[in-house]
Amino acid sequence: MANLSFHHGTRLSESNETPVLVQVAQTAVVGLLGTAPDADPIKFPLNTPVLLKGTPTDAEGIGDAGTLKDAIDDVFDQVGAYTIVIRVEEGVDLAATMSNLVGDSTARTGVHALLKCEPMLGIKPRLIAAPGFTSGDGLVANPVVAELVGVLDALRAVAFVDGPDTDDATAILYRQLIGSQRVYVVDPKVLVWDTTTDAYVGRPASARFAGVQARVDKALGFWHSLSNRPINGIGGVSRPVTYGTHSNYLNENHVNTVLNTGESFITWGNRGATGDDLWVFLAVRRTADFINEAIEKAYMEFVDKPFSAANLKLMIESGNSAMRTFVAEGAILGGKVWLNDDLNSPIQLASGRIMLSLDFEPPAPMEDIRFIAHRNIEYYLELTKTALKGAA
Structure with a gap:
């Protein structure tokens, strides 16, 4: 009952229920x-x-x-x-x-x-x-x-x-x-x-x-x-x-x-x-490698924690927060993390196993840039208009 002990004023405690930070390892x-x-x-x-x-x-x-x-x-x-x-x-x-x-x-x-x-x-x-x-x-x-x-x-x-x-x-x-x-x-x-x-x-x-x-x-x-x-x-x-x-x-x-x-x-x-x-x-x-590894390492934080609605929510929010950051940096075009009910039966969950789904898309290099060149004889009209203005 220590939490109900007498106190005159305000109290604050920090919750551990915050999204984990997904960090990419040193790449260079x-x-x-x-x-x-x-x-x-x-x-x-x-x-x-x-x-x-x-x-x-x-x-x-x-x-x-x-x-x-x-x-x-x-x-x-x-x-x-x-x-x-x-x-x-x-x-x-x-x-x-x-x-x-x-x-x-x-x-x-x-x-x-x-x-x-x-x-x-x-x-x-x-x-x-x-x-x-x-x-x-x-x-x-x-x-x-x-x-x-x-x-x-x-x-x-x-x-x-x-x-x-x-x-x-x-x-x-x-x-x-x-x-x-x-x-x-x-x-x-x-x-x-x-x-x-x-x-x-x-x-x-x-x-x-x-x-x-x-x-x-x-x-x-x-x-x-x-x-x-x-x-x-x-x-x-x-x-x-x-x-x-x-x-x-x-x-x-x-x-x-x-x-x-x-x-x-x-x-x-x-x-x-x-x-x-x-x-x-x-x-x-390489992009897929670093993002996959960053997710794996970050989610070690959740290993052995009890199943709870709060923990499941944090797992999904942490992944999606990381994806938004990667998109903002330009590292990926888009990505998301979600929980697929079809892949997580009660038996699997009771056995301590959970399957999160993840997708993202790295940007391919623009290797082949093409142009279609057209002739436009209307530019002759611009030429004559310019010449007439100069003569006037």
């Missing part, structure tokens, strides 16, 4: 896998995620050898993003190094070390690249990419992988061996100035594309495409691609590329390595 987090045989083994232990917090000095101790130093530079040329580095042991040859990158799912080595990022660092990478180890000949699938696909699904991440850098036909054959909404193929290589040889050298483009997407996420939002954006720090490409029929041939076959606009080099292409037309755009896949 790059994950790089590669080699660095001269790295400080204390700062960069093998198969262990190490977080670089957005400045090149964070990479001190990585060493000059291997692939990671260049990959870090590729990302930081685009934006100072959170970048998680995972160093694998360099093998006696390329095949042995590839095996180290494929890794072991039980020991969580190689690409599977990406799954250690969130428990160790509190964030997880969403933009993955392993430049130098994800290319192929178009005849057999790249083993690192093949192993990486399942990890991407678990992380709700995407990977930027490099094509063969030979010709268009081989690049398309390479892409056809993948088949994942979460894999974005880039071909050809980009040219980067090498200060040791004082010349441009070809370098895999994947890490730079990851950096561009991170920059877009930070500046505009995760629902924006990385296509048609400047690529910093390159002087050309190893195989020029011209705008129009040439770039369309690659993009139509889900191979993304680099164009020279005459003013800058830009990313060009929206499509993941999948035949599913509804999920072909990388921006759509």
